[in-house]
Each structure stands twice: as C-alpha cells, then as structure tokens.
Amino acid sequence: MAEHTLVKICGLTKTFEAGYLNEAKADYAGMVLFFPKSKRNISIEQAKEIMSGLDASIKKVAVVVKPSLEQVQQIEAAGFDLVQIHGMICEEILQKTKIPIWKAFNVSDMEAFERYQKEDRITGYVFDAAKPGSGETFDWRLMDQIPRDEKTLMLAGGLNADNVGEAIAYLKPDGVDVSSSVEMEGKQEKDPEKIKAFVKMSHCSE
Numbered sequence: 001m002a003e004h005t006l007v008k009i010c011g012l013t014k015t016f017e018a019g020y021l022n023e024a025k026a027d028y029a030g031m032v033l034f035f036p037k038s039k040r041n042i043s044i045e046q047a048k049e050i051m052s053g054l055d056a057s058i059k060k061v062a063v064v065v066k067p068s069l070e071q072v073q074q075i076e077a078a079g080f081d082l083v084q085i086h087g088m089i090c091e092e093i094l095q096k097t098k099i100p101i102w103k104a105f106n107v108s109d110m111e112a113f114e115r116y117q118k119e120d121r122i123t124g125y126v127f128d129a130a131k132p133g134s135g136e137t138f139d140w141r142l143m144d145q146i147p148r149d150e151k152t153l154m155l156a157g158g159l160n161a162d163n164v165g166e167a168i169a170y171l172k173p174d175g176v177d178v179s180s181s182v183e184m185e186g187k188q189e190k191d192p193e194k195i196k197a198f199v200k201m202s203h204c205s206e
Contacts, residue, residue, distance in 0.1 A: 005168050005202045006175030008154060009195055010063060011040035013188060018053030020192040024199045027175065029054055030061040030084065034071050039188060040179070044078050051079060061102070072097050084126055094121045102126055102152070110142070117149065124152030126177055137163070140170055161197040165204060176202055 009021050010030030021029050031047045032040045042050075051060050059082060062075040066087040075083050076099055084102040085093075094101070100123040103116045116122050127146075129138040137158030146153075155167055156177035164176055182194040 007199050007202050008177040011179035015049045017190045020195050022055045024195045028059045030063050032063045035065045126154040129157035161201045164201050
C-alpha cells in the first residue's frame with residue numbers, strides 16, 4: 001500500500017499540461033495512444049514531447065485498447081513506464097512486453113478479472129464505468145467482491161474533487177484516476193486549478 005493515495009491524471013494532450021502535473025505533484029501521467037475514436041488520442045511524437053516536460057518522479061502511462069505487440073514495443077521505445085490496456089490482451093504481449101502492464105476493467109467485463117489476476121505480467125488494475133472514458137461513476141459496491149492482492153488497484157470513472165474523498169473512504173484503492181473532470185469547461189485542455197483540487201482532496205481523505 002502506498003504512503004498516500006496515488007493520483008493519475010489521464011488524457012494529456014498538450015505539452016504545457018506536464019507543468020500542471022509537476023506543480024500538483026501527481027504520481028502518474030496518462031496518455032491515450034493508437035485509439036483514434038478518443039478525442040484525447042495523441043501520437044507517439046506528441047506523447048514524447050509531453051513526457052519530456054514531466055518531473056522524473058511522475059510515472060508515464062500509455063493508455064491503449066487491444067494493442068498489437070508492435071504498438072506496445074513503440075510505447076516501450078518511447079520511454080513509458082507502464083502500459084494500461086483496455087480490452088483483450090494477446091498472449092504474445094503478455095510474454096514479450098518488458099514494462100509493467102495495468103489491465104483496465106469496465107464494470108461490465110468483470111468476468112475476465114480472475115484470468116488476469118493470475119497473470120504475473122499484470123501489476124495493476126484500473127476499474128472504470130461500463131463505458132470507459134465517459135466520465136460517469138458506477139456503483140462502487142460492485143467492487144466489494146474484488147479480492148485485494150499486492151497489485152496496484154486504481155479507481156476511475158466519474159471521479160472529481162467533490163466525490164473522490166468519499167470514493168477513497170469507501171473503497172480504499174491504491175490510487176485514483178481522473179481525466180474529463182479536470183478539464184476546462186468546453187475546452188479540451190486540462191485545468192491546473194482543478195488538478196490541484198483533485199490531488200488535494202485525494203490526499204485529504206486519508
């Protein structure tokens with residue numbers, strides 16, 4: 001268990017947003033890659049620029065959906081610390097990936113949890129709403145049956161500065177993951193004040 005609740009700010013798209021995470025002392029920076037359906041999708045080149053501005057203490061997470069081995073290898077070469085995978089993970093990736101893997105689960109696909117829990121290459125889980133990236137919360141009681149182990153457990157889905165304290169008090173996750181609720185109104189850009197407030201409330205609740 002971490003000394004404090006870990007905070008991941010996800011969906012970075014602008015180089016200057018790295019400075020917001022440095023100032024707020026976030027633990028993880030997430031970037032969406034190889035998924036054009038997402039409005040937060042960026043290129044490997046853009047990701048490298050953002051990563052170059054992050055403090056060394058902030059872990060860099062590539063967020064992908066059903067990636068190919070080649071895509072994961074590009075992620076490794078770019079300097080990411082972790083890869084967060086939504087959807088199916090092919091056996092080849094589990095065997096050949098050199099960086100830690102976080103498996104993302106939607107509350108609608110929990111039947112796959114047991115399979116990935118037994119996989120040594122998976123070092124953490126991210127639990128999200130039925131529609132990932134929707135910014136919607138889900139019934140946290142659905143996670144009461146999840147066995148806790150030594151792997152990192154991150155909670156995502158509709159968290160914001162107002163409800164993150166309640167979520168942490170109820171579930172006691174290792175960390176919390178936020179994207180849309182720390183963006184500026186009507187703009188696809190992170191809001192430094194919302195990021196600071198989210199980090200502060202995540203730590204206040206302990």
